[in-house]
Amino acid sequence: MMPKKSEKKQTEPSFKHLGVLRKALSQAHTGEIVYKTNGEEEGQIHVTVGDLINDEATAKALKKLLTKSIANCELITERIEEKLESLAPPVVLTRVMNDIHWEAETLEQLKETFSKLPPIDVKMIPLHRYGYSDGLTYLMLYQEALKDEHFTTVKFFNECPFYTSLEQQIKVLVLGYCLGLITPHVATHSAKKEKKGKGKKRMRRTNIASRILDKIRGM
Amino acid sequence: MAKDITKILVTGPFAAGKTTLIRFVSSEQLLSKDVKATDGLARFKAMTTVGLDFGILHVDETLDVHLFGTPGQARFNFMWKVLSRGALGTIFLVDSSSQRAIDEGKKMYQYYRNKADTPIIIGATHRDKEGARDLEVLADGLGAENANIIPCDPREKEDSKTLVLALLQEVIESDMNDEQEELVDDFELM
Numbered sequence: 001m002m003p004k005k006s007e008k009k010q011t012e013p014s015f016k017h018l019g020v021l022r023k024a025l026s027q028a029h030t031g032e033i034v035y036k037t038n039g040e041e042e043g044q045i046h047v048t049v050g051d052l053i054n055d056e057a058t059a060k061a062l063k064k065l066l067t068k069s070i071a072n073c074e075l076i077t078e079r080i081e082e083k084l085e086s087l088a089p090p091v092v093l094t095r096v097m098n099d100i101h102w103e104a105e106t107l108e109q110l111k112e113t114f115s116k117l118p119p120i121d122v123k124m125i126p127l128h129r130y131g132y133s134d135g136l137t138y139l140m141l142y143q144e145a146l147k148d149e150h151f152t153t154v155k156f157f158n159e160c161p162f163y164t165s166l167e168q169q170i171k172v173l174v175l176g177y178c179l180g181l182i183t184p185h186v187a188t189h190s191a192k193k194e195k196k197g198k199g200k201k202r203m204r205r206t207n208i209a210s211r212i213l214d215k216i217r218g219m
Numbered sequence: 220m221a222k223d224i225t226k227i228l229v230t231g232p233f234a235a236g237k238t239t240l241i242r243f244v245s246s247e248q249l250l251s252k253d254v255k256a257t258d259g260l261a262r263f264k265a266m267t268t269v270g271l272d273f274g275i276l277h278v279d280e281t282l283d284v285h286l287f288g289t290p291g292q293a294r295f296n297f298m299w300k301v302l303s304r305g306a307l308g309t310i311f312l313v314d315s316s317s318q319r320a321i322d323e324g325k326k327m328y329q330y331y332r333n334k335a336d337t338p339i340i341i342g343a344t345h346r347d348k349e350g351a352r353d354l355e356v357l358a359d360g361l362g363a364e365n366a367n368i369i370p371c372d373p374r375e376k377e378d379s380k381t382l383v384l385a386l387l388q389e390v391i392e393s394d395m396n397d398e399q400e401e402l403v404d405d406f407e408l409m
Contacts, residue, residue, distance in 0.1 A: 015408045022406075116409050123392060124367045124385065128355055135354070139369070146384040177408070184406050202394050208225050208282065209307065209390040215278045216244070216380050216387070 013109045017065060017073035018178055024075050025050045025090070026180025035065055035073035047075075052092040062096045066174070067106075090179050094132035097171050110170045114153045114177075119185035121145060122176060137164055138172040147217060150185070222283055227386065228302055228309040229272070229288040230331065232323040235312035236344045236373030237288040238272050243379040245274025245286055271298065299330060308338040308386045312373065313361065316348035321360040328361045338389035341368040342382045 017035055024033055028050035036042050043061040045052065052058050065073070102110065122145035128135035144159065145151040153173060160169055176182035229237045272288030287302045303309065309331055314320040331339055343357055352360065354368045369385055371378040 019407050113408050117406070121388075124369075124388075126354065126358065126365075126367060128353075129358065129364065142385075143369075143381050146381060146388060182406075205307065206391055206394040208223065209387045209394075211278050211282055212225075212276070212284055213384060213387045213391070215276070216383055219244075219380060 013069060013106070013113075015070075015110065015113050017070040018174060020073045020075050021065065021178045022180060025052075025093070025178055029075060029077050031075055031077035033065070033073065033075050036071045037064065037068040038071045039068065040071075041068070054092050054095075058092055059096050062092065063100060066096065066100055067102065090127075090175070091130050093175065093178060094127060094130045097175055098131070098133050100171070102167060102170065107166050107170055110174070111157060111166060114170070114173050115157065117153050117182075117184075119150045119152050120182050121185050122151075123181040123183070125179075125181060127175070132175070134168055134171065137168045138176065140164070141169075141172050141176065149214070149217060222281055224283050224285060226285045226287060226306045227383070228306045229286060229312065230299065230303075230309055230327065231312035231342075232314065232320040232327060233290075234317075235314050235320065235324075236342075237312055240310070240312065240342075240373040240379045240382065241272045241274040241286045241288050243373070243376045244276060244383055246277045247275050271302065296327075296330070299327070300334065303331060303335045303337075306335065306337055308340070308390050309335060310342060310382050310386055311339050312342045312344055313357070314345045315343040315354075315357050315370075316345040316351040318360075321352070321357065325361050328363055332363075338386060338393055339366065340382060340386040340389060341366050342371045342373070342378075343368050344371060344373060346370050346372065 020033055020035075023029065024031070024047045030048050031046075033045040033047060034042075035044070041064065043064050045058055045061045045065065052062065122142045124139075124142050126135070127138050132138070140160070141156055144156060148155065156173070157166075157169060173182065229241055231237060271290065272286075274286040274288075276284040276286060278284060284307075287306075289299055289302055311324070311328060311331065313324040313328075328339075328341075341357075341361070341363060343351075343354060345351060354370065358364055358366060358368055367385065367389070369382060371382055373379050373382075
């Protein structure tokens with residue numbers, strides 16, 4: 001018998017809490033991430049201008065958020081800083097990510113979830129400088145995305161070398177997603193669209209860079 | 220129809236792979252003045268570039284990229300300023316296995332960081348050599364703690380391409396921060 005819609009919804013894992021974390025960190029929010037696991041455990045993580053407190057309590061709460069099945073999660077904001085540049089070094093998240101292990105079933109669920117993302121762009125930051133132990137897998141993700149204008153997470157899963165495990169791949173995707181380093185692909189030529197009042201010189205430079213990018217990808 | 224011409228600078232201390240990178244990325248290489256190394260560098264490298272490397276990448280009918288490679292020795296530093304003017308960005312190559320190159324590279328990197336208001340990508344070369352530094356150690360050595368460093372072998376065409384692609388993405392990202400900020404909200408995991 002087919003499960004009723006409401007029953008099915010309950011059993012399907014949701015990773016929307018990663019979106020909440022992403023929003024808090026990448027948009028430099030100040031406030032509390034409050035969540036409840038499906039086992040009725042509660043947790044909260046304080047965020048200050050997109051930064052997390054580097055202490056054991058925060059690391060523990062973050063680890064629980066990333067590894068448990070989450071029933072609901074929300075961000076209660078106090079304020080949003082105006083500039084994205086205030087993105088704080090991701091030391092707590094990278095430290096926690098080093099120690100995380102997911103069950104095979106959760107890994108598959110995460111893989112399925114990330115596979116639904118549209119084509120992505122990947123920004124480079126030197127994660128090894130923030131204590132992340134597997135900067136090479138992130139570098140691999142970054143380089144593959146550079147070479148392919150229509151790079152998707154599905155390609156990343158399919159084309160990774162044999163020595164890279166699914167967990168390594170998922171970890172860099174979760175890290176990149178939560179830190180706002182993975183963004184929806186912006187068609188390079190749409191970058192040419194000039195916004196009113198924005199510098200023509202800057203847009204011309206973007207246009208030129210986009211054209212060279214396309215040329216080199218095809219070489 | 221007049222062609223647009225833009226410039227990418229390839230720089231870094233001696234024997235880092237600048238000439239090789241320009242050769243791989245250019246549609247035509249017009250100039251590479253290599254001479255026998257006569258000073259203390261002769262121990263490290265038989266031929267070295269004086270003057271400059273120059274290659275052209277034909278992008279399309281209306282756009283060419285001029286790739287300029289600076290000579291790596293400090294005594295040619297008067298050319299760095301001239302060549303960096305108006306560049307789209309800079310690829311900075313450094314032999315990550317040589318302390319001498321890293322020390323030399325630190326001065327050059329700081330110069331470009333302070334003088335050029337354009338993106339810089341660092342390529343860490345000679346990764347296959349004994350004593351190649353970790354990227355973190357290299358970043359410290361260059362005084363480039365927040366820079367993007369990409370391990371690469373310019374003798375591999377794909378690696379050379381990757382460095383140029385990385386630089387171009389930096390250029391685009393630096394121009395598009397506003398648009399990216401707006402897009403973050405719409406990127407939900409379903």
